[in-house]
Amino acid sequence: MDIPTDTTPPPPRVEDAKPTTAAQKRAARGATRPGDRIFLALSRGSGIALLLVMAAIAAFLAYRASIALADNEGSFFTTFEWDPAGITSGGKPVFGIAVLVFGTVVSSIIALVIAVPVAIGIALFISHYAPRSLAAPIAFVIDLLAAVPSIVYGLWGALVVAPNLTGLYSWLDDYFGWTGIFEYQGGAPRSLMTVGILLAIMILPIITNVSREVFLQVPKFNEEAALALGATRWEVIRMSVLPFGRSGIISASMLGLGRALGETIAVATVLSPSFVINASVLDYGGGTFAQNIASKFNEANEYGRDALIASGLVLFVITLLVNGAARLIIARRKEYSGANA
Amino acid sequence: MAKRIDVSGLNAYYGSHKAIEDISMTVEPRSVTAFIGPSGCGKSTFLRTLNRMHEVTPGGRVEGKVMLDGDDLYGSGVDPVNVRRTIGMVFQRPNPFPTMSIFDNVAAGLKLNGSYKKSELNDVVEKSLKGANLWNEVKDRLNKPGSGLSGGQQQRLCIARAIAVEPQVLLMDEPCSALDPISTLAIEDLIGELKERFTIVIVTHNMQQAARVSDRTAFFNLAAVGQPGKLIEIDDTERIFSNPSVQATEDYISGRFG
Numbered sequence: 001m002d003i004p005t006d007t008t009p010p011p012p013r014v015e016d017a018k019p020t021t022a023a024q025k026r027a028a029r030g031a032t033r034p035g036d037r038i039f040l041a042l043s044r045g046s047g048i049a050l051l052l053v054m055a056a057i058a059a060f061l062a063y064r065a066s067i068a069l070a071d072n073e074g075s076f077f078t079t080f081e082w083d084p085a086g087i088t089s090g091g092k093p094v095f096g097i098a099v100l101v102f103g104t105v106v107s108s109i110i111a112l113v114i115a116v117p118v119a120i121g122i123a124l125f126i127s128h129y130a131p132r133s134l135a136a137p138i139a140f141v142i143d144l145l146a147a148v149p150s151i152v153y154g155l156w157g158a159l160v161v162a163p164n165l166t167g168l169y170s171w172l173d174d175y176f177g178w179t180g181i182f183e184y185q186g187g188a189p190r191s192l193m194t195v196g197i198l199l200a201i202m203i204l205p206i207i208t209n210v211s212r213e214v215f216l217q218v219p220k221f222n223e224e225a226a227l228a229l230g231a232t233r234w235e236v237i238r239m240s241v242l243p244f245g246r247s248g249i250i251s252a253s254m255l256g257l258g259r260a261l262g263e264t265i266a267v268a269t270v271l272s273p274s275f276v277i278n279a280s281v282l283d284y285g286g287g288t289f290a291q292n293i294a295s296k297f298n299e300a301n302e303y304g305r306d307a308l309i310a311s312g313l314v315l316f317v318i319t320l321l322v323n324g325a326a327r328l329i330i331a332r333r334k335e336y337s338g339a340n341a
Numbered sequence: 342m343a344k345r346i347d348v349s350g351l352n353a354y355y356g357s358h359k360a361i362e363d364i365s366m367t368v369e370p371r372s373v374t375a376f377i378g379p380s381g382c383g384k385s386t387f388l389r390t391l392n393r394m395h396e397v398t399p400g401g402r403v404e405g406k407v408m409l410d411g412d413d414l415y416g417s418g419v420d421p422v423n424v425r426r427t428i429g430m431v432f433q434r435p436n437p438f439p440t441m442s443i444f445d446n447v448a449a450g451l452k453l454n455g456s457y458k459k460s461e462l463n464d465v466v467e468k469s470l471k472g473a474n475l476w477n478e479v480k481d482r483l484n485k486p487g488s489g490l491s492g493g494q495q496q497r498l499c500i501a502r503a504i505a506v507e508p509q510v511l512l513m514d515e516p517c518s519a520l521d522p523i524s525t526l527a528i529e530d531l532i533g534e535l536k537e538r539f540t541i542v543i544v545t546h547n548m549q550q551a552a553r554v555s556d557r558t559a560f561f562n563l564a565a566v567g568q569p570g571k572l573i574e575i576d577d578t579e580r581i582f583s584n585p586s587v588q589a590t591e592d593y594i595s596g597r598f599g
Binding site: 231243 | 392394397422423424425426427429430432434436437438439440441449450453454499502503506
């Protein structure tokens with residue numbers, strides 16, 4: 001503890017035993033010079049501001065949601081309908097999020113299932129296989145992918161990707177149609193599957209970049225341990241790189257999942273929405289939270305907007321749960337993680 | 342299973358920089374050969390050419406011959422992966438696989454080699470840990486991560502991992518430089534036991550250690566920074582430390598160097 005001599009308390013008298021003045025308290029915290037004080041204020045202020053913003057968002061969502069939920073005649077969690085204006089039920093608002101939960105979760109899972117293996121592959125290629133002359137351009141292209149605005153993805157998805165997916169859909173139907181999940185009945189492929197594929201491309205950069213960073217951080221001596229035992233390059237990756245990067249891959253995937261859950265405009269452009277839950281991910285229809293809010297917000301009245309906000313609150317909670325789950329997974333593996341090596 | 346190493350006319354490079362030049366020596370089986378010399382003289386680089394770990398470094402390449410009982414390790418068609426399975430290595434910094442249990446660390450090499458039975462695995466792990474004088478300390482926590490051990494224990498775990506695959510040669514790159522004196526003593530005792538079974542080459546900065554553990558000692562030096570390192574002489578350890586034939590060796594071991 002370095003306490004500058006000029007702020008050291010005078011020889012102890014009874015009332016000086018504890019730091020009582022503001023200056024002494026500051027000295028005890030180590031913030032006596034102006035630079036320290038300003039930085040402390042800045043960093044503490046930023047931290048508090050973050051909490052305030054989160055609290056304000058939560059409070060706003062909760063308040064407006066409570067208004068909507070108080071009058072909802074349907075069951076919020078199980079109703080397959082979105083009619084806060086009560087057009088079909090004689091003025092009684094009926095709305096529920098079951099379809100949105102299903103659509104959001106299913107499309108995000110499809111996106112993760114496609115994106116995570118590809119992202120890990122690209123990240124490993126950049127970090128461990130590609131010659132330096134190739135690694136840098138690939139990393140640059142991945143970054144470019146992240147810079148494409150989501151509306152562009154949406155337009156491309158709707159005009160180019162979706163029309164060209166009928167072949168894949170028929171193939172899936174031929175070989176996996178028996179599962180029921182991949183039954184294709186024809187029609188425009190503007191389904192949750194198409195949304196999932198598009199989301200996979202959109203979340204690829206973030207998962208790739210975070211994974212690559214983690215793979216590059218694998219200590220050299222960890223990889224040499226495997227090499228010296230006679231491990232091939234793939235075995236080095238399996239024994240040293242992937243285990244070291246496991247929690248990083250999980251965090252990266254969760255970041256990607258967060259983006260997929262909340263992606264709005266690309267989904268709204270591609271999906272042909274309807275308030276149904278299809279057993280097959282290839283059937284058009286369904287919806288996601290963000291897409292539903294974006295599509296309905298403009299035409300909704302005050303109450304309709306509150307209903308949409310209620311659904312937004314659920315998305316908020318789901319995202320929190322996903323992040324919490326990710327942290328739990330990472331914490332449980334901590335003993336074995338590379339972090340304490 | 343211990344084999345002789347014959348090196349002749351060996352040069353090693355990092356890109357265009359020549360790190361060691363024209364090294365020839367013989368390492369006798371079932372003995373401990375120590376490499377000493379100032380930092381940057383290429384002794385670690387030379388050690389890493391003996392199991393083809395040098396070429397793992399970007400730009401690393403080797404010229405010359407390393408014969409293991411007559412087989413050229415750098416011959417065409419020789420897979421470096423197989424070389425490393427025959428010539429084990431222990432590093433300066435203990436590097437157990439942090440995500441693996443103690444048991445899996447020791448078994449890692451066997452699992453790589455592919456051919457093992459579950460029951461064999463238990464035997465080999467126990468034998469290797471006993472061989473590394475670690476069994477009594479870890480036998481009750483074989484399923485705990487290896488990274489939870491002390492530095493000295495981790496290094497002995499790495500030795501157990503290296504000897505589990507029954508290599509012909511064991512290379513040690515300053516294995517005690519990150520350890521306290523008591524752990525160092527434990528490793529030195531262990532080296533004395535292991536030389537009954539393996540050919541051991543050890544790089545060390547500690548000349549007392551070289552004098553204590555080795556049968557033969559090689560002194561490396563470099564003319565100036567940026568110049569390639571060279572082998573000055575190799576002889577029986579006793580002779581190197583009492584009556585070396587080259588003046589530079591005597592200057593180095595008596596501290597009159599530089």
